Amino acid sequence: MASFARFVRLAVGAWALLLLIGAAPVPVSAQQVNPTASSVHEQQLLQELDRIQGRVSIPDQRSSVLVQPQGREWREFHNVTLRWIGGVAIIGMLAVIVIYYLARGMVRLESGRSGRTIVRFNVFERFVHWMTAVCFIILALSGLNITFGRPLLLPLIGLEAFSEWSQWAKYAHNYLSFPFTIGVVLIFLMWIAGNIPNKADVEWARRGGGLIGHDHPPAYRFNAGQKAIYWIVVIGGGLVAASGYVLMFPFYTTGIEGMQIAQIVHAIVAVLFIAVMLAHIYIGTIGMEGAFEAMGSGEVDVNWAREHHSLWLDEEMARTGPNDTQPQPRHAASAAQ
Amino acid sequence: MARMKFLCDADRCIECNACVTACKNEHEVPWGINRRRVVTINDGKPGERSVSMACMHCTDAPCAAVCPVNCFYTTADGVVLHSKDLCIGCGYCFYACPFGAPQYPKVGNFGSRGKMDKCTYCAGGPEADGSKEEYEKYGANRLAEGKLPLCAEMCSTKSLLAGDGEIIAQIYKERVMKRGYGSGAWGWKTAYRETIES
Numbered sequence: 314m315a316s317f318a319r320f321v322r323l324a325v326g327a328w329a330l331l332l333l334i335g336a337a338p339v340p341v342s343a344q345q346v347n348p349t350a351s352s353v354h355e356q357q358l359l360q361e362l363d364r365i366q367g368r369v370s371i372p373d374q375r376s377s378v379l380v381q382p383q384g385r386e387w388r389e390f391h392n393v394t395l396r397w398i399g400g401v402a403i404i405g406m407l408a409v410i411v412i413y414y415l416a417r418g419m420v421r422l423e424s425g426r427s428g429r430t431i432v433r434f435n436v437f438e439r440f441v442h443w444m445t446a447v448c449f450i451i452l453a454l455s456g457l458n459i460t461f462g463r464p465l466l467l468p469l470i471g472l473e474a475f476s477e478w479s480q481w482a483k484y485a486h487n488y489l490s491f492p493f494t495i496g497v498v499l500i501f502l503m504w505i506a507g508n509i510p511n512k513a514d515v516e517w518a519r520r521g522g523g524l525i526g527h528d529h530p531p532a533y534r535f536n537a538g539q540k541a542i543y544w545i546v547v548i549g550g551g552l553v554a555a556s557g558y559v560l561m562f563p564f565y566t567t568g569i570e571g572m573q574i575a576q577i578v579h580a581i582v583a584v585l586f587i588a589v590m591l592a593h594i595y596i597g598t599i600g601m602e603g604a605f606e607a608m609g610s611g612e613v614d615v616n617w618a619r620e621h622h623s624l625w626l627d628e629e630m631a632r633t634g635p636n637d638t639q640p641q642p643r644h645a646a647s648a649a650q
Numbered sequence: 651m652a653r654m655k656f657l658c659d660a661d662r663c664i665e666c667n668a669c670v671t672a673c674k675n676e677h678e679v680p681w682g683i684n685r686r687r688v689v690t691i692n693d694g695k696p697g698e699r700s701v702s703m704a705c706m707h708c709t710d711a712p713c714a715a716v717c718p719v720n721c722f723y724t725t726a727d728g729v730v731l732h733s734k735d736l737c738i739g740c741g742y743c744f745y746a747c748p749f750g751a752p753q754y755p756k757v758g759n760f761g762s763r764g765k766m767d768k769c770t771y772c773a774g775g776p777e778a779d780g781s782k783e784e785y786e787k788y789g790a791n792r793l794a795e796g797k798l799p800l801c802a803e804m805c806s807t808k809s810l811l812a813g814d815g816e817i818i819a820q821i822y823k824e825r826v827m828k829r830g831y832g833s834g835a836w837g838w839k840t841a842y843r844e845t846i847e848s
Binding site: 369391 | 763
């Protein structure tokens with residue numbers, strides 16, 4: 314009798330063991346659980362998903378996200394990584410420009426001024442350029458203020474003044490994004506024809522674009538450097554605009570994770586954009602004699618055009634005819650070659 | 651000094667939302683803003699738990715770290731507060747916060763954000779304690795009156811605990827010991843980099 318009882322106990326034990334092994338892979342919902350003692354655990358949920366979401370009974374359904382620790386990585390990016398990227402890009406570019414200016418100085422018009430001019434950018438082109446440029450400068454300063462203002466400017470002017478300035482800077486940043494975006498779209502459309510890369514760009518790049526030495530590689534209306542600027546403006550401008558609107562219209566297109574990514578894209582593209590634009594501003598002003606006139610009065614000296622955009626000048630003169638631009642420079646040009 | 655913390659004992663929360671209502675009423679929080687909310691995890695399934703969540707008043711608060719205008723400050727009690735006079739409504743604290751605590755009144759055009767609003771641990775703001783200005787901007791300052799946050803004070807099941815971190819952790823530990831289970835101190839690991847061993 315005792316041995317039979319032992320046999321029963323053994324059999325029950327074996328069955329229980331089998332059941333236990335069999336039950337292990339069955340999902341939680343199918344298990345027999347004690348609803349009081351067994352419950353969801355935060356760490357387990359965070360390991361399975363990268364955030365914890367549930368149900369809320371208040372109208373704001375976005376508040377159903379309980380915990381999402383990704384903000385830590387974003388914080389690290391904003392407070393450390395971005396400041397390094399921005400600092401190195403912008404100060405690095407300024408240093409390169411200063412060293413280049415000290416070494417090379419202003420790129421002079423080697424053949425002097427001819428006294429005759431040729432139209433390079435019409436009124437509409439200049440309007441679009443300056444509208445975009447003014448917006449860009451204000452957007453850049455107000456944007457840099459958000460990233461670098463707290464460590465650099467705030468200690469100098471104090472909390473209240475800094476907050477007041479930042480508030481206006483934020484308004485300017487939000488509202489000027491619209492004319493800036495329109496400017497980028499117009500730049501894309503009106504200069505696309507002259508900015509398709511071609512063979513002349515390879516030659517221009519191979520000869521260092523005249524940046525090193527006193528070479529003047531031939532170029533059409535836009536040389537390879539200007540084409541690079543064009544595409545940086547179009548693509549970079551497109552990216553900052555798109556990511557900026559995601560941030561400006563919270564939850565229209567994406568949630569918090571999306572906005573964190575949008576801010577990262579916005580900030581990285583923006584600081585690199587600013588660095589590139591510093592070089593653009595340099596070469597368009599003190600970097601090169603006669604360059605500013607192109608966007609200033611819209612007319613450049615014919616000798617400037619020949620030195621920097623010889624193929625474009627040939628095209629223009631063929632189009633307008635020798636009566637308009639006088640044949641003399643052309644002979645000089647062919648004699649020089 | 652005490653280090654004030656919140657602890658929601660999810661095994662006790664019955665999702666009555668009284669903490670949410672009490673908070674809205676006590677501080678006259680405007681429409682569309684919820685300083686506190688109750689989130690139910692695994693709703694309708696075995697092991698379902700509800701957690702009442704607001705600003706956790708983090709140690710080394712991410713909101714304060716990323717704020718471009720440095721409008722946050724931590725009181726001697728470890729409560730994270732901010733100045734609405736300095737806030738520019740940029741939304742950065744909202745990107746950084748793990749608990750979705752910062753809220754923005756929708757003002758002006760498109761999605762533009764007004765001054766950020768969040769749980770103050772019933773401790774008001776930088777204005778004089780109990781002043782009219784403080785009440786209008788941040789709500790009641792119960793802490794200055796020697797009272798704890800109302801959400802926790804009136805919690806019917808005493809699920810939501812507020813007070814000195816060490817004391818509420820001790821209360822929670824005793825509960826877990828006595829009943830033999832506990833779903834953990836929600837948000838503590840993220841907010842305070844520590845959890846309550848149970």
